[in-house]
Amino acid sequence: MISFFIKRLLLLIPVFLAVSLVIFMIVHLVPGDPIDNLVQINSSPEQKAALAAKYGLDKPLYQQYAIWLGNALTGDLGDAIILRRPVSDLIAQNLPHSLSLGALALLFSTVVGIAAGTLAAIYKDSWIDRVTMTLILLGSTVPGFWLGLLLIMLFAVQLGWFPVSGARSWDALVLPVLTIGLGGVALVARVTRVAMMETARKDFVMMLHAKGVPPWQIELRHVLRHALLPVVTILSLRIGWILGGAVTVEFVFARPGLGSLLITSLNQRDYPVVQGALLMLAVAVMLGTLLGDIIQAAMDPRIRERIK
Amino acid sequence: MTAFAPIRTAIGSPRGGASAAVLVLVVTCALFAPLIAPYAYDIQNLPSANTQPGAAHWMGTDEFGRDLMSRIIYGARTSLTVAVTAISISVAAGLTLGAMAGYFGGWFDRAVTAVVDLTWSFPEILIALILIAIIGPGLESTMVAISIAYLAQFTRLTRAQIMALKNETYVEATTNLGAGHFHIIFRHLLPNALTPVIVAGMLATGDAIILEATLGFFGLGAQPPTPSWGAMMSSGTAQIFIAPWIIIFPGLAIAITVISINLFGDALIEALDIRNRLRSV
Numbered sequence: 001m002i003s004f005f006i007k008r009l010l011l012l013i014p015v016f017l018a019v020s021l022v023i024f025m026i027v028h029l030v031p032g033d034p035i036d037n038l039v040q041i042n043s044s045p046e047q048k049a050a051l052a053a054k055y056g057l058d059k060p061l062y063q064q065y066a067i068w069l070g071n072a073l074t075g076d077l078g079d080a081i082i083l084r085r086p087v088s089d090l091i092a093q094n095l096p097h098s099l100s101l102g103a104l105a106l107l108f109s110t111v112v113g114i115a116a117g118t119l120a121a122i123y124k125d126s127w128i129d130r131v132t133m134t135l136i137l138l139g140s141t142v143p144g145f146w147l148g149l150l151l152i153m154l155f156a157v158q159l160g161w162f163p164v165s166g167a168r169s170w171d172a173l174v175l176p177v178l179t180i181g182l183g184g185v186a187l188v189a190r191v192t193r194v195a196m197m198e199t200a201r202k203d204f205v206m207m208l209h210a211k212g213v214p215p216w217q218i219e220l221r222h223v224l225r226h227a228l229l230p231v232v233t234i235l236s237l238r239i240g241w242i243l244g245g246a247v248t249v250e251f252v253f254a255r256p257g258l259g260s261l262l263i264t265s266l267n268q269r270d271y272p273v274v275q276g277a278l279l280m281l282a283v284a285v286m287l288g289t290l291l292g293d294i295i296q297a298a299m300d301p302r303i304r305e306r307i308k
Numbered sequence: 309m310t311a312f313a314p315i316r317t318a319i320g321s322p323r324g325g326a327s328a329a330v331l332v333l334v335v336t337c338a339l340f341a342p343l344i345a346p347y348a349y350d351i352q353n354l355p356s357a358n359t360q361p362g363a364a365h366w367m368g369t370d371e372f373g374r375d376l377m378s379r380i381i382y383g384a385r386t387s388l389t390v391a392v393t394a395i396s397i398s399v400a401a402g403l404t405l406g407a408m409a410g411y412f413g414g415w416f417d418r419a420v421t422a423v424v425d426l427t428w429s430f431p432e433i434l435i436a437l438i439l440i441a442i443i444g445p446g447l448e449s450t451m452v453a454i455s456i457a458y459l460a461q462f463t464r465l466t467r468a469q470i471m472a473l474k475n476e477t478y479v480e481a482t483t484n485l486g487a488g489h490f491h492i493i494f495r496h497l498l499p500n501a502l503t504p505v506i507v508a509g510m511l512a513t514g515d516a517i518i519l520e521a522t523l524g525f526f527g528l529g530a531q532p533p534t535p536s537w538g539a540m541m542s543s544g545t546a547q548i549f550i551a552p553w554i555i556i557f558p559g560l561a562i563a564i565t566v567i568s569i570n571l572f573g574d575a576l577i578e579a580l581d582i583r584n585r586l587r588s589v
Contacts, residue, residue, distance in 0.1 A: 018426055022438060029442045141566045143518045145525050146541065146559035153552050164548075237429070244431025248522055252545075263526050266441060274441050281434055289429045 004297050004304050012286055019282045020072070024065050026278075027271050077276040082268050087276035090261060095280065098257040101176055102246045102284070106235075108181035109242060113188025114224075114231060120189065121196035121227075122219050132189065139186030144245050148179040148252040165254035176253050180245040184238075191234045195227035202226075229300055236292020240285035247281070258284075317579035324575030327568035334565050338384040345378035350533045358551040368553040371543060376554065379535040380561050386536045387565070390447060390529075391516035394454035399509040401455070402462025407493050407501070409463070410470030420467070424460045432457040432519060437528075445528040447536075453523070454516045465508055469501035469585065504585045507576055514569035521562050537562050 043051075052058045059067070071077070077087035120132040155175060156164040163172045199205065200223050208218045247259030254260065258277050265273035297303045318324040337344055346366075353373035361368040367376040409420040427435060436453035443449045473479065474497060482492055523529035524538025532539065537558040544554030577583050 015426055026438070026441045030444070137567065137570070138563075141514065141570055142563045143521055143538075143559065143566075145522060145538075146555070146562065149541065149545065149548070149555045149559070153548060153555070157549055157552075240429055240434070241431045244433045247433060247437070248525075251526060262437065263528075266437065266445075267527050271441075278434075278438055278441065282430065285430055285434065 001298065001304065005294060008290055008293055012290060015286060016283070019286075020069055020279060021065065023275050023278050023282070024068050026275055028061065030271070072276075072279060077279070078272040080265075080270055080273045082265075082270045083273070087272050090273060091258070091276055091280055094257050094261045094277075097255060098246055098250065098259065098284075101173065101180070101250065101255070101257060102243050104173060104177045105180035105184060105246065106239070106242055108177055109184025109188050110235065112181065113185040114192050114228070116185060117189035117192025117231075118196060118219070118224055120193045121200070121223075124197065129193075132193075136186040136189050139182045140190070144179055144183055144248050145252045147182060148175065148249050151175045151179060152253070172253075172255070176249045176255060179249045179252070180242060183245055184242050187234065187238060187241075188231060191231050192227060195230045196223050199223045199226045229296075232292070232296050232299060236289060236296050239288035239292050243281065243284055243288060314576065314579040318572065318575040321575050321578070323571045324579075327571035327575070330564060330568040331572060334384050334568070335388065337381045338388045341382045341385050345375075345381040347375035347378040349374065349379045349382040349535045351375075358547060358554075360551075361553055367557045368551065370540070370554050371547050371551070376540075376557055379540060380537070380558055382535040383537045383540065383558065383561065384565075386447070386530055386534060387517050387520055387562070390451050390454070390520045391513050394451045394520075395458065395509050395513045395516050397451075398455040398458045398512070399462050399505060402459055403466050403498060403502075403505060405459075406463040406466025406468075406505075407470050407498055410467040411474055411489065411493055411497065417467075420463065424463050424467075427460040428464070432515070433522060436519060436523060440523065440528050445531070447530050447534065450520055450523050450529040454519055457519070458512050458516065461512065462505055462509065465586070466501055466505050469504060470497050473497050473500055503580060504582050507573060507580065507582065508586060510576070511570065511573040514566040514573070517562060517566055517569075521558075 049058070057064065075088050077091070079085065080087055080090060083090065116132050116136075120129045123129050152164055152175065155161045162175050163169065166172055196219075200219075205218060205223060208222060209215075213222075246257065247262065249255075250257035250259035251263045258281055261273060262277035262281065265271075265277065293303075319328045341349075351374060353369070355373065356365075356369055357371055357373040359365055359369040359373070361376075365375050365377065367380065370376055370379070405420055409417040432454075435457040436450075439453040439456055440449055443452060470493075479492060479496060482496055487496075520529055521536070521538030521541075524536040525542045527539070527542060530536030530539050532543075540558045541555050544551070544558075547554055577586065
């Protein structure tokens, strides 16, 4: 298990290098000289040169990348142009909000999704199944930000149960978690339902029925357990997708977080912040996927074998 | 079997028929927006700003007094143009890359697979945002961002199809008859691999509509006064307490369009019996 973990971790290094290279290149691929984005209007060529030297923009590209990466790894992501604060401060301030939102949404999608999928599979073709499947279709096709806005209108504006926006109290988390979670619930429930129906046709299940094991015990203790494997697989593949949902939802609810930081700085063209936020989001997706792989490997020895 | 037979079967099913009808309506709105829309999309009328839905304005007006229904009808044009163009480019590029990688193998295949696997685990919205950061906001950037964000999916799918097909006996026979690589790829392999990729492309068009709306909502897509479903909702958030219809109706337009695309795609998958080929990826 430990060697599996180390191997998966080592595999992430080239991915991280490639992603960080793309993010580093943003500043150089944007039309115009990066210096022009930094200097004040009417600066003299000498001032420009001084600034270029200060930010290392006079060095060859590969050296600049190495310096940037080295700094980023030690927590120095440069200074925000508009907010005039270290990018790492901004990220440290916003990261906890994104983490709590992402983790809760993931938990919600997993628990509610498995429960809904199990119910739909056990009561196959009944009204429970049909209602669940309709909700799943809606949950997977309705745009996340619209769902968020509808929830705000209903529960915050009309009923006044939860705050409209911000992150001042814990109850401000409820609507954002629901918004991201429902898409995840739809995904998890669909996979659980299909996997349970496929497992229910296997020989060992027929054997259990023949032995006279109570049906609820077969469904919950045997079928569900087998059906969870594909669920964990799909969750580990789509963890990034749930984190991506957080980007949109933070912006809708005007919550602090990496997502709103990214969107705001993109609109202001504050590139150091854009780079920092993108890098952190990419790392979050990579670590999330790694976590999913590890849980999967812990559950299924065949996967541990495959990577050896 | 003609190419239209499965489409006819799909329309024949209740879900497929209903969703096809909705899609025809949306496409008609997009094509003939100036003829259908009761008002121009950009005429401001400040005295009647934020009017409730009623006889004069069936879906109400926005904060500048513009007729919301007209803007939604024109918005269909923006959404469909961006989504269909982006996905068509993505499908064409994915077919080419996937076919070459699957057929030739070797270092080219390894390079393509490495890039595809790299982008696969990242959510489309994050890839789109990285690209928007590079090329800047706007509708053209949105198209480019969407087409690149979905490229991995189509490349992967095509590659899997070609890998399965290239060892068939008829390919060997054609090779022995002296056919060149490009003849085999374009005349024999791709036509057989095409159907699942096109259906996947159709389903992705629904996702692309949502992605376009999301970027528009962030203020990074369509710029005012271009009517875009996402951007309309974004300006509606400021009026959420007094004019909720500015948010409700554009969202409804997106949801109905995307659900219809998914239902019709599903009916088409059933009619073509290709669920397994789509799942094999």
